[in-house]
Amino acid sequence: MAKKIKDTDYLVISARVKAMETGLLTRERMEQILEAKTDEEAAKILQECGYGELDAADPEAMDAALSAAREGTLSDVMDGAPEPRYIELFKLKYDYHNVKALLKAEAMGTSADRMLMDMGRVSTAVLKEAVRSGELDSLPPMLASAVAEAREILDTTRDPQLSDIALDRWTYADMAALAEEVNSDFLRGYVAVQIDAANLRALVRTVRMGKSPEFLRGVLMEGGEVAADAILTLSANRGSGMNEVYGPTRFAAAAEAGAEALRGGPLTEFEKLCDDAVGDYLAGAQYVPFGEAPLVGYLAARETEYTNLRILLMGRGAGLPADVIRSRLRASYV
Structure with a gap:
């Protein structure tokens, strides 16, 4: 450490x-x-x-x-x-976005250029060549492992959704590793609240899609404050009880909007309130x-x-x- x-x-x-x-x-x-x-x-x-x-x-x-x-x-x-590694926190997510775009374009035989965002730790030119050639030594270690796993999933299953899920896991794992490297409690909390937001979104989306709790189990990220088992129970109950589970957390309003979305309401307000809950955590920085x-x-x-x-x-x-x-x-x- x-x-x-x-x-x-x-x-x-x-x-x-x-x-x-x-x-x-x-x-x-x-x-x-x-x-x-x-x-x-x-x-x-x-x-x-x-x-x-x-x-x-x-x-x-x-x-x-x-x-x-x-x-x-x-x-x-x-x-x-x-x-300076704190700055990496705001760059690494673009690396994973670009990998998603490159792998999907490769599978479809098209160009990813219009989807690439040159704002990551690794330039799009370097990342593009690494993905094309399979020579991943020039990439940060966790990103290299993510590319290898996501490509194997895509090659094996031909399912880009499963590949994206793997890359999302690596994104948060990379963020969590960075928080440990710099030994920051504030950053650990920031990563945890983002994982909670991602898991709540996954719960609502999968229930709306009629997916099983077992499918959700493969989507959920570890490291949030709300336990995965509690989220899986909500999934088995088709979302019933969300307000009780999330009521004591900063996601109370988002969960209420999520429950409404499960009754046929729009997702727009729910998505916004998930982002706002993450912003609520960050707002505490004003008082430090x-x-x-x-x-x-x-x-x-x-x-x-x-x-x-x-x-x-x-x-x-x-x-x-x-x-x-x-x-x-x-x-x-x-």
Whole structure:
């Protein structure tokens, strides 16, 4: 286990993060963008907030601009972070996303280029060649093992869903390993709450699809606060009792929305509340004066901001009513 860096080593970067938080898009700012009379007016507000041109009429260009903003944020804090591996937490998920895209494209005999996101620890060019050649030594060890297992599953079963499930497991295992390497309780908690969100989503989706508890057993991740056995019991009961199991947790509202989704309601609100529960955990970083928590919390808040901007701008571009767009925005702690 790595030697734990002292909280006081984060005094400088924590102070800087607190200052940078003032640049996060507030709910009021997002409301101004939402209610802007014209796209030009919305663009002007975004420019005042430090964003370049974000045009919903060109989703690829918009995603590229948001990716550039994300990379700029990570680079901005990298040099001042006593433990740069915290930055990896916000990169490694893109490695696994890219592996999913590459393996599916390979199985279908198509190109994955349009689905790749060059925001991971490993460049898409290096990852693409490693997957193509099967020479995985250039990849981080856990990622290499994930590629090998996912490919074997896909080759054996021809089922991309099972391959994706394996890669999701490796994603959270990689995050958990990183939390152990840097010896961070806050990061351990962040990984656990994400696993709880993933397991609750899996429960609701599989019950809606009529899948058995045995199928769900193969999907559930270990490491969350809600025990897998309790979730499997809920599955056997077709979701009955969710409010009792999740009521004492930060997922109470999400579980209530999940129960409604099982009665035929939409999944949109349920998905949003799962994300909001993860955000609720991160919001606690605001009250920590220094340490790794403010850094991780700020970077996660930026991730939520990019998600909200995409929801907001794509919704405006599609002509959705303001109330519909507003209901889909994820909670932010500013």
